[in-house]
Amino acid sequence: MLAxxxxxxxxxxxxxxxxxxxxxxxxxxIPGDPALAILGQKATPEALKQLRHALGLDKPWYTQYFSxxxxxxxGDFGTSLRTHAAIxxxxxxxxxxxxxxxxxxMLIAVVVGVNLGILSxxxxxxxxxxxxxVIALVGVSMPVFWLGLMAQWIFSIKLGWLPSIGRENIRDPxxxxxxxxxxxxxxxxxxxxxxxxxxxLILPSLALATIPMAIIARMTRSSMLEVLRSDYIRTAxxxxxxxxxxxxxxxxxxxxxxxxxxxxxxxGLLLGGAILTETIFGWPGxxxxxxxxxxxxxxPVIQSGILLVAFIFVIxxxxxxxxxxxxxxxxxxx
Amino acid sequence: xxxxxxKPNAPVPGPEEQKEKVDSPFREALRxxxxxxxxxxxxxxxLLFIILALLxxxxxxxxxNHQLLADRLKPPSSAHWFGTDDFGRDILTRILYGARISxxxxxxxxxxxxxxxxxxxxxxxxYGKTVxxxxxxxxxxxxxxxxxxxxxxxVAILGPSLQNAxxxxxxxxxxxxxxxxxxxxxxxxxxxxIVAARAIGMRDARILFYHILPNSLAPxxxxxxxxxxxxxxxxxxxxFLGLGAQPPQPEWGxxxxxxxxxxxxxxxTVLFPGLAIGLTVLGFNLFGDGMRDALDPRxxx
Numbered sequence: 001m002l003a004x005x006x007x008x009x010x011x012x013x014x015x016x017x018x019x020x021x022x023x024x025x026x027x028x029x030i031p032g033d034p035a036l037a038i039l040g041q042k043a044t045p046e047a048l049k050q051l052r053h054a055l056g057l058d059k060p061w062y063t064q065y066f067s068x069x070x071x072x073x074x075g076d077f078g079t080s081l082r083t084h085a086a087i088x089x090x091x092x093x094x095x096x097x098x099x100x101x102x103x104x105x106m107l108i109a110v111v112v113g114v115n116l117g118i119l120s121x122x123x124x125x126x127x128x129x130x131x132x133x134v135i136a137l138v139g140v141s142m143p144v145f146w147l148g149l150m151a152q153w154i155f156s157i158k159l160g161w162l163p164s165i166g167r168e169n170i171r172d173p174x175x176x177x178x179x180x181x182x183x184x185x186x187x188x189x190x191x192x193x194x195x196x197x198x199x200x201l202i203l204p205s206l207a208l209a210t211i212p213m214a215i216i217a218r219m220t221r222s223s224m225l226e227v228l229r230s231d232y233i234r235t236a237x238x239x240x241x242x243x244x245x246x247x248x249x250x251x252x253x254x255x256x257x258x259x260x261x262x263x264x265x266x267x268g269l270l271l272g273g274a275i276l277t278e279t280i281f282g283w284p285g286x287x288x289x290x291x292x293x294x295x296x297x298x299x300p301v302i303q304s305g306i307l308l309v310a311f312i313f314v315i316x317x318x319x320x321x322x323x324x325x326x327x328x329x330x331x332x333x334x
Numbered sequence: 335x336x337x338x339x340x341k342p343n344a345p346v347p348g349p350e351e352q353k354e355k356v357d358s359p360f361r362e363a364l365r366x367x368x369x370x371x372x373x374x375x376x377x378x379x380x381l382l383f384i385i386l387a388l389l390x391x392x393x394x395x396x397x398x399n400h401q402l403l404a405d406r407l408k409p410p411s412s413a414h415w416f417g418t419d420d421f422g423r424d425i426l427t428r429i430l431y432g433a434r435i436s437x438x439x440x441x442x443x444x445x446x447x448x449x450x451x452x453x454x455x456x457x458x459x460x461y462g463k464t465v466x467x468x469x470x471x472x473x474x475x476x477x478x479x480x481x482x483x484x485x486x487x488x489v490a491i492l493g494p495s496l497q498n499a500x501x502x503x504x505x506x507x508x509x510x511x512x513x514x515x516x517x518x519x520x521x522x523x524x525x526x527x528i529v530a531a532r533a534i535g536m537r538d539a540r541i542l543f544y545h546i547l548p549n550s551l552a553p554x555x556x557x558x559x560x561x562x563x564x565x566x567x568x569x570x571x572x573x574f575l576g577l578g579a580q581p582p583q584p585e586w587g588x589x590x591x592x593x594x595x596x597x598x599x600x601x602x603t604v605l606f607p608g609l610a611i612g613l614t615v616l617g618f619n620l621f622g623d624g625m626r627d628a629l630d631p632r633x634x635x
Contacts, residue, residue, distance in 0.1 A: 018475030022487070029491045037493075102443060141616035143567055145574050146608030148591060151604075155599050155602070272482035276571055280594075291575060306487050309481045317478075 005322055015314060027299045027314050028061065031065060038081065038297045054079075055300070066249035067128045072259050076303040087304045091289065095166060096179035097310065098285035102267075102274050104201055105208035109270075113213040114252075117220025117259075121228060122247055132217060139214030144273040148207035148280040155203055164205050174215040200202040208273055212266040219262040223255040230254075256322060264320035268313050363628040379617030384520020389432035398431035398584040399423065407600040417602035419593060422510055425603060428584035429610045433587045435542055436614060439500050440566040444558055446504035451511025452554065459510070459519025470516070473509035477601055481506045481564075489577040498583065499578035503568050515555055518550035552629040560622035563615045570611050587609045 032035045036049040043051075051057075054063045071078065077087035116136075120129040156164035160260075168174050168181060174193060220249040227233065228251055236246045271310045275287030282288070286305050293301035367373055371426060386393075398459040402422035410417045416425035476484060481563035486504035523546075531541050570587030579585030581592065586607040594602035 014471055014477050015474050018471065019478055020477065023481075026487055028493055031492070116401075125522050137619065138612070138616060141563070141619055142612045143570050143574075143587070143590075143608060143615075145571065145587075146604075146611065149594065149597060150608070152599055157598050245519065251566040256557065268480040269482075275482065275486070278574065293579070294486070294575070299490075302487075302490055306479070306483055309483055313480055314478050329514070 008318060008321060012314065012318065016311075019307065019310055019314070020069060020072065021065070023310075026130050026303050026306070027055065028057075028064075033316075036297070038326055051081075056271060072307075078300040080298055082293070082298045082301070082302050090301075091286065091304060091308065093176065093179045094286045096282060097181075097283060098271075098278070098309075099146065100180050100275055101180060101201065101205055101208065101283060101285060102270055103204050104205040105274075106212065106263075106270060108205060108209040109212035109266070112209070112216060112218030114212070114220050115261065115302075116217040118224055118247060118252065119193055120217070120221040122243070123226035129221075133221070136214040136218045137212050140270050142211070143276075144207060144211055145276040145280055147210050148204065149278050151207050152280065163200050164203070166198050167197070169186065169200075172196070183203070188225055189312075204277050204283055207280075208270060208277045211273065212263075212270055215266060216259060216262055219253065220259050223258045224251060226264060227251045227255040261318055264317050267316045267320075271313055296333055311329040366544070366629035367624050370624045370627060372620045373627070376617045376620025376622075376624060377612060380621055383433050383437060383614050383617065384527040386430050387437055390427075390434060390614070391475045394424070394427040395432060396427070398580045400427070405597060409600070413460060416606040417600065419589070419603050420596055420600075425589075425606055427568070428589060428617055429586070430583040430607060431450055432586045432607070432610065435496065435579060436566050436569060436584065436611070437497070439503065439569040440562040440602060440618070443477035443504040443565045443569075444501050444507060444561045445562065446500075447492065447507035448503070448511050448554060448558055451508045452515045452547070452550075454508065454559025456546070457513040457576055458518055459516040460538070460546070466516070469512065473512050476506070476509045476611065479500065482568060485568060485572060489572060494577045494580065495574075496579040498571070499572040501566050502572070507565065510561065511557060514553055515550055518553060522546050522549055542545060556622060556626045556629055559618055559625055563622065564613055566611065566618070 013119045027034050033048070034057060035048045035055070036043065039047055039051060049058075056067060075088055077091065079085065080087055080090060083090065116132045120132045123129055134274055144256075152164045155162050163169075172193065174184050174190075175188060175199065179186055181197045182194065185191075185197055224247075233246060233251055236250050237243070274285060275290060277283065278285045278287035278293050286309060289310075292298075292307035293305065348630065391397075400423060402418070403416070405418050407420055408414055408418045408422075413424065419428070421423055453475075454469050455628040479487070485499070485502040485506050488505055489498050492498040492501065516534040528541060528545060532544055569578055569585070570590070572586040573587030574591045574592065576588075578623050579588045581588065589607040592603055593600070593607070597604050
């Protein structure tokens, strides 16, 4: 297991280098003069020259790439063209906001999705089964930004139950410590603020969770159906164990591996979906950060944002890969 | 990323066996597809949108940018079934014309991805060694990005437009088909009929095009239809972010983002374009699932 983990880590190196090359290439691959594309046609030659120098575009590409990588390894993401601030400092609160939102959404998706799938498989062809599969089928077909808009319209505009945008009550801002506001409000002992944060989280995380939830439910159902027909399940039932324990103890453990794969893949979709969800709910996460950067052609920010999200995705997939072994000792690694 | 649990890929009967008249795999697949109610519903949804898209200029000859400023943001009525938008344009008309864009982008980007992916997958699978190594690593790297993020990166390079969104979506889909074809080629390469073909001195190109490719068709078709669904969603997402279609193009995602600010007073401007996206995507998902069950009986539930 340890040897396998190390091998997996080493195998990541070429992927990470490739990713850095692609992200490095974003600004260089702009057709024509990147500086002109960023500043627009009215830019003065001096300004263009200055920007080229600031971005390092006046040096040969391998020198540029080398300094790009050494900067990255030092944790230096460069400077935003718009705010002139160090991206490293700007990006963390955004990243924390996205992580808070995505983790909650994934939690909802996994807990609800897995249980919905189990219930459907357990009571196959029942009303619950049919209903949850219809929801799942429709769920995978709906665009996440539309679900978000509809949730916003119904629950905050029509019913007025929940706030429609933002992460906190702007009249009562949270004092950032870790930038995970759930934790920060608890650290500050502000239970009222904590509930306010939760209220802001509900709509965006539900909108973001819907599609992964639907896919996880479908996967769990088909995987469970297969497992429930196996001999050892019949044995477990034959010795008089309650169906609830058979399902949750014996069957789920074995049915969970394909579900785990789907969860890993869905994390990528979820991170992508976060970009869309954040723009709808005015969530100040990394998606909004990238989105704003695109509007202002702030390429260093676009690069850093994309690289960071992709990096997180790679790490999550690595963790999922390693989790397989924990869940299924039958998997043998060469 | 997920190479650890590669399932063995048994050969799937391909359409080249159609010549046998009785019970050919093709007929068998067709029969099982017809029995699948959901797949038929999916097919009907797709056909409906294709017909509406084709007939749009006949149904609404005034075009998608016909503005009636006196009728701004009117709710659904007998004159405007889906209401009007902030320019007084009929939303139904724009959705009909939008179907042309979405179906076109979905279809063309997937066909592009299939062509490029098949080419690269065959190269990697058939020639192996260094070629395989390089191509497979490139696929790994591309798949290491969440797909919409990679698409955003590509559009950020090329500049926002519908055409560039199409290119981005096609590019992002290439590794999916590449990997699929590669694994197919790898398993087929060792089959006896390929060894035999090589033994009688058949050239590589002929083996690839007459034997390996037809035998890989079924999974490509299945993956292709399901990919059209995601391609349509991705195009709408890029349009929504302002990175795809530009005004006044009636692209559904773009329509959503342009109407967002009116959601409080004119929710229909947001409701119907979203339903159009969802319904089309649902159609392709149902159709694709049906194709998979029909062409690959092992996947049946």
